[in-house]
Amino acid sequence: MLTGRNNPRSRRTRQAVLAAAVTGALTLTACGGGSSAGDDGDVALRFSWWGSDERHAMTQELIDMFEEENPGITIEGEFTGWDDYWDRLATNVAGRNTPDVMQHEARYVREYADRGALADLGEFLGDTIDTDQLDESVASAGEIDGSTYAIPTGINAYTLVVDNDLFAEAGVEVPDDETWTWDDLISTAVEVSENTPNNVFGIQNFGFVDAHFEVFARQRGESMFTPEGDLGFSDETLAEWWNLIVDSRDQGAEPRPSLTVETQAGGIDQSLLATNRGAAGFWWTNEFPTLVSNSGHDLDMLRFPGESENPGMFLKPAMFWSVSSQSEHPEEAAKFVDFLLNSPEAAELQLSDRGLPVNVELREQVVADLEPADQLAADFLEEITPDLSEPPALPPQGAGEIQTIMQQLTEQVLFDQISVDQAVERFKSEVSAAVG
Numbered sequence: 001m002l003t004g005r006n007n008p009r010s011r012r013t014r015q016a017v018l019a020a021a022v023t024g025a026l027t028l029t030a031c032g033g034g035s036s037a038g039d040d041g042d043v044a045l046r047f048s049w050w051g052s053d054e055r056h057a058m059t060q061e062l063i064d065m066f067e068e069e070n071p072g073i074t075i076e077g078e079f080t081g082w083d084d085y086w087d088r089l090a091t092n093v094a095g096r097n098t099p100d101v102m103q104h105e106a107r108y109v110r111e112y113a114d115r116g117a118l119a120d121l122g123e124f125l126g127d128t129i130d131t132d133q134l135d136e137s138v139a140s141a142g143e144i145d146g147s148t149y150a151i152p153t154g155i156n157a158y159t160l161v162v163d164n165d166l167f168a169e170a171g172v173e174v175p176d177d178e179t180w181t182w183d184d185l186i187s188t189a190v191e192v193s194e195n196t197p198n199n200v201f202g203i204q205n206f207g208f209v210d211a212h213f214e215v216f217a218r219q220r221g222e223s224m225f226t227p228e229g230d231l232g233f234s235d236e237t238l239a240e241w242w243n244l245i246v247d248s249r250d251q252g253a254e255p256r257p258s259l260t261v262e263t264q265a266g267g268i269d270q271s272l273l274a275t276n277r278g279a280a281g282f283w284w285t286n287e288f289p290t291l292v293s294n295s296g297h298d299l300d301m302l303r304f305p306g307e308s309e310n311p312g313m314f315l316k317p318a319m320f321w322s323v324s325s326q327s328e329h330p331e332e333a334a335k336f337v338d339f340l341l342n343s344p345e346a347a348e349l350q351l352s353d354r355g356l357p358v359n360v361e362l363r364e365q366v367v368a369d370l371e372p373a374d375q376l377a378a379d380f381l382e383e384i385t386p387d388l389s390e391p392p393a394l395p396p397q398g399a400g401e402i403q404t405i406m407q408q409l410t411e412q413v414l415f416d417q418i419s420v421d422q423a424v425e426r427f428k429s430e431v432s433a434a435v436g
Helices: 008-026 053-069 082-094 106-114 164-170 182-194 210-218 235-250 257-265 285-295 330-342 344-350 360-367 372-387 399-414 420-435
Strands: 043-050 073-080 101-104 154-156 158-163 280-284 299-302 320-323
Touching: 043 053, 043 082, 043 330, 053 073, 053 330, 053 344, 073 082, 073 330, 082 106, 101 106, 101 330, 106 320, 106 399, 154 285, 154 372, 158 164, 158 210, 158 285, 164 182, 182 235, 210 235, 210 399, 235 399, 235 420, 257 399, 280 285, 285 299, 285 372, 299 372, 320 330, 330 344, 344 360, 360 372, 399 420
Parallel strands: 043 073, 043 101
Antiparallel strands: 101 320, 158 280, 158 299
């Protein structure tokens, strides 16, 4: 049932390409890097990103804007969807053909940094790259052992989205998110399921996203990984989390397993919230506008259950900017990163597409220009930020495999193919193997 980004064969191929080729390639000189200089001295950079057609068009406008402001520097854009991005990047890095500037994701930063593919941006910070206005809570999230290999594009948070219209239809009160527990979540979702028409459910299954377990573990003083890259959670915590999912299934808070898997495969557009078939689901704050647009209902965001006891929610860098260690023009590449981070015009164009701007001054500037759903997300983030815990450290090499492992095991638990205890043992074993 796993396709696209969740294809384990694709994951293994990508990791094999990196492991087998990139180390040898990067020990050679950087003469094969992604940038070039013409006979007239102009600098040409390559810039890669993933995203929707709308992001592609907007990013090309950013490139045009930068080129107009910086005569002598041209940028060639390379873009694709998420499904193909990491396979292509792994191949490019291994072939010493890495783009000068890359859009990056937290679970892969250490993988590429440890293999020598990313430049240490430290020499550019405070000079070429202005860091004065970057959000201190996440500005250093791309650091590894004191070196900066990535800088966040913006912020978001994993949260619970609820459908106020379906809660009202069910005659169920939306819980107080400052005091509620995990048991309250399940019981409330069951009540919604029981008081709405067939095929409308209280909540969408939450076992397919590793960020959910990260919050759950952090509420118990644990984490997916320690800062050193070791497993940071207990068997008891993971078992408790999967048992919640089993309870949700058994009590009818969520759909039957076959519909759950089908819904998960459909992505955000086919989610229960987006299609008016569910009253709640866990999503990133930057996904909230899409849910509002697709559903046509009155949606809102809540804190995770259990936050009142020990906060586990955190601000996450929505994405990162990185520069290739092979770039022949790192100064110009850093200048482009500074533009993406600190240009008021760039912020007005990007708005919240790559998360609310990491530049706090520009964040305040663009909020008034956001669509109503984006403004709600911005207000929610501002409200909860004082209560959030520190962002987790960058995960170790191989962390890109975790979500696939979690999805496969959650599916097997839902269909009673394995027990929760078996899932716990297999998860620990497979994740340990993935991260080496």
